[in-house]
Amino acid sequence: MSISYDSPQLDSVLEALANQKRRGIIHDLSLQPATVTQLASRARLSLPAIHKHIRSLEQAQLIIRKKAGRTNFVALNGSTLGLAQSWIMQYQTSWGSNKATLDNYISKMQE
């Protein structure tokens, strides 16, 4: 079964990925886990701002977090990026279409 364009999970994942700052966070976390404050400092964002981004990433299950004392550690979540990738990959067979193909299609339609 291939993943549908209207899957709610795909929706939250792609919405999370659509934001540049959140992609920056993902990039950061791909190197190593970090705390909320560290992420805020690297992204040059206030704590409330980073907090919202983290919640968005968390709801999309793109990250996991764990509280240790007063410190929140965040890590990239393995599998979820694969969801977006597999949606995109469905269309790899269509990747051949280009200007020539379209011209061709138009000619056929106009017969």
Place this chain on the structure above:
Amino acid sequence: MSISYDSPQLDSVLEALANQKRRGIIHDLSLQPATVTQLASRARLSLPAIHKHIRSLEQAQLIIRKKAGRTNFVALNGSTLGLAQSWIMQYQTSWGSNKATLDNYISKMQE
């Protein structure tokens, strides 16, 4: 060279993909090219509404179009989906991280 999280082109592509209706359009077009009116009808959207989606997809270079008389034909554009895919694929090596890894990291940090 790998593609950066803050690339403007990646930005427009992922923003275009973040919308469910636009993903529906892409799915439609993966089957065959279509006219603007056909896409509007399938997505159950008005012409002005579909027009905006198409412009967004076009600016992201996810589609190409060609005018034939008064009719606008639209087709999925080959290569651009690959851009999003390759950004995501950069992080495939990080996909291993999970709860155990995070716990581990936290322990190390607290030593």
Place this chain on the structure above:
DNA sequence: TATAAAGTTAACTTGTAGGTTAACTTTATA
């Protein structure tokens, strides 16, 4: 135990995405 650190939550502002209706242009057809 008072103070600081690390987040969270609430209330607010601003910009923009995604839709609408109405008016218009260009091309085809009865």
Place this chain on the structure above:
DNA sequence: TATAAAGTTAACCTACAAGTTAACTTTATA
């Protein structure tokens, strides 16, 4: 040649994303 089809453009509305500041909670430390 008048009318309809296929889009486009403009002006508008509404909801929400992304930031802010201020107030708060919880946990650690001097």
